[in-house]
Structures are given as C-alpha cells and as structure tokens.
Amino acid sequence: MGTTQLETVPEPKYWHLKTVLSEALDSEFSVGEILPNERDLAARFGVARATLRQALEQLELEGRLQRRRGVGTTVAPPRVGVAVGTTEQHVWPGAAGDDWQPADSTLEAPPASVAAALETGAEDTVHVVRRSRVTHGQPVAAELLYIPVSSVPDLSAIDAPAGAARARAVLRELQRLELEGQERAVELGSARADDAKMLDRLPGAPVLVVTTRYFADGGRTAAVSVATYRADTCRLTFGDTGGVEIHETPERQAS
Amino acid sequence: MGTTQLETVPEPKYWHLKTVLSEALDSEFSVGEILPNERDLAARFGVARATLRQALEQLELEGRLQRRRGVGTTVAPPRVGVAVGTTEQHVWPGAAGDDWQPADSTLEAPPASVAAALETGAEDTVHVVRRSRVTHGQPVAAELLYIPVSSVPDLSAIDAPAGAARARAVLRELQRLELEGQERAVELGSARADDAKMLDRLPGAPVLVVTTRYFADGGRTAAVSVATYRADTCRLTFGDTGGVEIHETPERQAS
DNA sequence: AAGTGGTCTAGACCACTCA
DNA sequence: GAGTGGTCTAGACCACTTA
Numbered sequence: 001m002g003t004t005q006l007e008t009v010p011e012p013k014y015w016h017l018k019t020v021l022s023e024a025l026d027s028e029f030s031v032g033e034i035l036p037n038e039r040d041l042a043a044r045f046g047v048a049r050a051t052l053r054q055a056l057e058q059l060e061l062e063g064r065l066q067r068r069r070g071v072g073t074t075v076a077p078p079r080v081g082v083a084v085g086t087t088e089q090h091v092w093p094g095a096a097g098d099d100w101q102p103a104d105s106t107l108e109a110p111p112a113s114v115a116a117a118l119e120t121g122a123e124d125t126v127h128v129v130r131r132s133r134v135t136h137g138q139p140v141a142a143e144l145l146y147i148p149v150s151s152v153p154d155l156s157a158i159d160a161p162a163g164a165a166r167a168r169a170v171l172r173e174l175q176r177l178e179l180e181g182q183e184r185a186v187e188l189g190s191a192r193a194d195d196a197k198m199l200d201r202l203p204g205a206p207v208l209v210v211t212t213r214y215f216a217d218g219g220r221t222a223a224v225s226v227a228t229y230r231a232d233t234c235r236l237t238f239g240d241t242g243g244v245e246i247h248e249t250p251e252r253q254a255s
Numbered sequence: 256m257g258t259t260q261l262e263t264v265p266e267p268k269y270w271h272l273k274t275v276l277s278e279a280l281d282s283e284f285s286v287g288e289i290l291p292n293e294r295d296l297a298a299r300f301g302v303a304r305a306t307l308r309q310a311l312e313q314l315e316l317e318g319r320l321q322r323r324r325g326v327g328t329t330v331a332p333p334r335v336g337v338a339v340g341t342t343e344q345h346v347w348p349g350a351a352g353d354d355w356q357p358a359d360s361t362l363e364a365p366p367a368s369v370a371a372a373l374e375t376g377a378e379d380t381v382h383v384v385r386r387s388r389v390t391h392g393q394p395v396a397a398e399l400l401y402i403p404v405s406s407v408p409d410l411s412a413i414d415a416p417a418g419a420a421r422a423r424a425v426l427r428e429l430q431r432l433e434l435e436g437q438e439r440a441v442e443l444g445s446a447r448a449d450d451a452k453m454l455d456r457l458p459g460a461p462v463l464v465v466t467t468r469y470f471a472d473g474g475r476t477a478a479v480s481v482a483t484y485r486a487d488t489c490r491l492t493f494g495d496t497g498g499v500e501i502h503e504t505p506e507r508q509a510s
Numbered sequence: 511a512a513g514t515g516g517t518c519t520a521g522a523c524c525a526c527t528c529a
Numbered sequence: 530g531a532g533t534g535g536t537c538t539a540g541a542c543c544a545c546t547t548a
Contacts, residue, residue, distance in 0.1 A: 048538045069515045070546030184493040186441050188486040231443040238439040303519045324534045325527035
C-alpha cells in the first residue's frame with residue numbers, strides 16, 4: 001500500500017468486487033448458504049446495485065453462485081462431471097444404459113443447418129426425438145435428435161402413440177443400423193425458451209451445445225443430435241472413465 | 256421495424272430486441288459489416304442504451320457479433336471449428352504437427368486442483384509451459400501445461416535458456432514417455448487477465464476451458480493441461496476428422 | 511404481503527482507436 | 530479530437546417465491 005504501484009491499468013469495480021466476493025466464498029461461506037440480498041450487498045460494498053450484479057453474474061457464469069428469482073443467491077456446489085460419450089466406444093443414442101429420458105417424437109422439417117448435415121432436402125420431414133437428461137436428481141441437458149425416415153425404414157408410424165412411447169420406438173429402430181462413427185462439436189450458446197424451461201433456467205441462460213453426427217451406411221449421416229447442457233452446473237467429460245475429478249477452481253471450505 | 260405486438264406473456268424487451276436484431280443480421284447484413292453505434296441503435300428501437308447492450312451481449316455470446324472498444328460492432332463470421340484432439344489417437348502435447356506455439360516455461364507450484372490431479376504435494380514445483388494456439392491467423396486459445404519434474408527426469412535445467420526454447424526442451428523430453436491414455440473435460444469459464452491479453456479480449460470474456468489429464472507409467476497422471484478457448488469465436492470439435500461442417504445457426508446471406 | 515432477483519431508464523464519465 | 534464501446538450510478542417497477 002505504501003509505494004505508489006503504477007496502476008496504469010485501473011481495474012473495473014465489478015472485477016475487483018468479483019475477486020473479493022470469490023475469496024469470501026472460499027473462506028466465509030459453505031455450499032448452499034444464502035448470501036445477503038443484492039441491495040444489502042451493494043450498500044455494504046458502496047456500489048450501485050447494477051455494478052454488484054455484474055460481479056454476481058460472472059460468478060454465476062463460473063458456477064460459483066446460483067441465483068433464483070424470489071428466493072435469493074446461494075453458494076453453488078462444485079460442477080457435476082457429465083460424461084458425454086465414451087470416446088472409444090461409439091453407440092447410438094437410446095442404447096441400453098444411457099441416462100436420457102425420451103419425452104416425445106414428432107415429424108418435422110429440421111433447421112437448415114441440420115438438414116445440410118443430414119443431406120436431406122430443406123422441405124423433408126425427419127423424426128425429431130426430444131429427450132432430457134437427469135443426473136443427481138437435477139436436469140442437466142435437453143436434446144433434439146434428428147433422424148431421417150430413411151434411417152428407420154421399418155418403423156410403422158401407427159405402431160406407437162404420441163409421447164414417450166413413440167420416442168422409444170424410434171430409438172429402438174435406430175439400434176438396428178450399424179454405427180460406423182461419430183463426430184462431436186461443443187460450443188457456447190444461450191438457451192431457447194423451450195430448452196430453458198426444461199433446464200429450469202431463464203431464457204438466454206448460457207448453455208454448452210453439443211452437436212453429434214452419427215455415421216452409418218458407409219459414411220452417410222444417419223442422425224444428428226443437438227444437446228444443450230446447463231453451462232453453470234455442468235462440466236462435460238470426454239474421458240474413457242466417466243467421472244474425472246479435476247476442477248478448475250480449488251475446493252472450498254467453510255471457516 | 257413494424258408495429259410492436261403486445262404479448263400476453265410480456266417478453267423482456269432485450270429478448271425481443273435480440274430476436275429482431277438476429278433476424279436483421281440474417282437478412283440485412285453481411286459478415287464484417289459495421290452496425291450503427293449503440294446510441295443510435297438504442298434510439299432507433301426506443302430503448303435505453305443499457306437494454307440495447309443486453310441484447311448485443313447475448314448476440315456476442317452466441318458468436319453473431321464482435322464488439323471492439325473504440326472501433327464498433329461488426330457482424331462476426333461463423334465460428335471456426337477447432338480440433339481438440341482426435342479422440343482415437345492419443346498424443347502428447349508438443350508432438351510434431353500440432354498448431355500450438357510454445358511461449359515459455361517456468362518452475363512453479365501449481366494451483367491446488369492441479370496438484371491434486373498430479374498427485375504432487377501442495378508445495379512441489381512443476382514445469383509450467385505456456386503455449387498459445389493460432390488458427391486462421393487469429394489467436395484462439397491459451398494453455399498452461401503442468402508437468403511434474405518426475406515426468407521429464409533427464410531434463411537438465413541449465414540446458415535451455417528461458418523462453419520458448421526452454422518450453423520446447425520440456426516438451427521434447429515429454430515425448431520420451433509412453434502415453435497410455437487421456438481424459439478431457441470442457442466447462443465454461445471467464446478469462447483471467449493474462450489469458451484475456453493473449454486472446455485479445457477483455458478480462459472476464461467467456462472461454463471454454465478444456466482440461467486434459469495425460470496418463471503414463473501405469474495410470475500415473477504425467478501431465479495436466481488447462482487450455483482456455485475463446486468461446487465467442489470457437490467451436491471445439493472432437494470428431495475423427497478435423498473440420499466438421501455443422502453450424503448451430505443457419506448460414507447468413509446479404510440482401 | 512413481504513422480500514427476492516430480473517428488467518429498465520436516463521443520464522454521466524472513462525478507455526480506447528483512429529484519422 | 531471525435532467517435533466508439535465499457536463502466537457506473539440512483540433510482541423505478543415487475544415477476545416470482547414464500548410465508
């Protein structure tokens with residue numbers, strides 16, 4: 001403090017605030033504990049509420065905090081590791097033992113980007129299977145699975161009624177194809193309204209979008225999956241074992 | 256800019272604004288084009304600048320816009336697919352042909368989370384190799400590689416001077432170990448000050464943090480890599496082929 | 511009904527880029 | 530020096546949860 005450190009680059013208040021709060025979370029709070037409300041916190045730090053919120057937003061993005069309207073701000077548990085496909089072992093979605101729950105299935109024209117990957121015409125309808133993933137009792141992901149009718153030729157549409165039963169029927173048919181390979185991509189997105197509801201978040205919440213192409217029949221793209229994971233609570237793992245125990249941030253402890 | 260439909264379920268203004276802007280980007284702008292400045296845009300839509308900024312922030316998060324202080328807001332090109340390790344083929348970092356550029360290497364005590372993964376004592380120093388990744392002329396990632404001295408026993412510290420040469424020497428020694436496997440995890444984070452500078456972004460910018468554990472010597476963790484990728488411009492691909500051609504959003508066209 | 515976080519406003523000033 | 534995005538303020542009201 002004594003020497004005049006050249007602060008040629010003045011730190012934004014919200015950035016400094018975030019650091020202070022982060023350290024307080026490490027030393028003075030334990031998981032699940034409720035923080036003081038935003039108005040009190042802002043007053044305590046002598047900043048406007050908007051500035052305080054900017055710091056809280058960052059901490060929530062990093063998975064340190066959880067905010068719920070009408071309730072309050074709580075200290076978040078460490079992110080859960082969610083296995084996204086064992087890299088060595090390619091399996092169709094819906095194979096025995098995956099923790100996805102089929103919700104329903106419809107016939108729709110896919111978005112242009114998916115249609116291009118599937119090499120179907122822009123107008124062609126495909127099976128769209130909706131599934132959700134639940135781990136540790138919490139919803140972590142919502143998925144849209146696009147399956148051209150040509151990938152499940154023996155499916156008789158009348159067989160299954162609407163809803164989950166129909167979704168399961170489509171997935172069951174899919175298993176009959178021989179899976180030759182798959183490609184995955186991960187990027188940042190924001191939750192659409194329907195995804196947000198399924199994930200128990202507000203629309204626009206940050207999500208990790210995992211796009212998977214499934215190949216069969218000699219290189220043909222037989223299905224495309226677009227899964228959105230809650231970015232605040234999930235760490236996607238790609239290892240050969242499911243639950244890796246590496247965290248970006250050190251473990252926290254109450255004092 | 257038609258009439259504003261009155262919604263029975265009042266959509267937040269910034270959310271509606273984002274939708275309108277997103278459609279305008281698709282139909283009325285082409286990649287690289289400069290948008291009107293924020294004050295003009297806010298006036299045009301009849302909202303406060305803060306509200307307009309909330310919409311722009313989301314679009315930037317989704318990789319649709321790029322904002323630079325002192326310059327302006329431009330329409331971003333589609334995200335670049337960045338290959339993050341071919342899943343079938345495990346190789347050490349620094350192997351021939353990867354597009355990482357070693358920056359320097361030091362001996363430091365790693366953060367607690369990394370020390371735990373490396374099974375080193377909290378006080379033990381390890382080699383910390385800094386690298387950066389450049390594709391298509393743009394910096395996309397910054398990496399910290401933690402390598403216990405026991406993983407590179409034959410490295411004589413005096414051999415190489417500081418800087419990139421020393422980093423290359425450490426990586427060269429690492430190749431002599433037999434790599435037995437690796438585990439990856441991806442999560443959302445925000446750029447630390449040093450990462451941000453390397454990535455040409457402001458501190459706090461959203462990044463995809465890729466943590467990789469490298470196994471050798473019968474299951475021992477021989478190295479840990481923490482790489483931060485620009486979330487706004489990158490789509491991480493894990494497929495067997497490098498450049499997947501699936502986009503979350505449809506292609507844009509100028510009108 | 512009370513209390514919380516979420517949205518929104520209308521200003522102000524600062525840091526940065528570029529002509 | 531003009532123009533841009535980035536930060537910050539001090540309010541207001543709304544949507545939601547809980548008691």
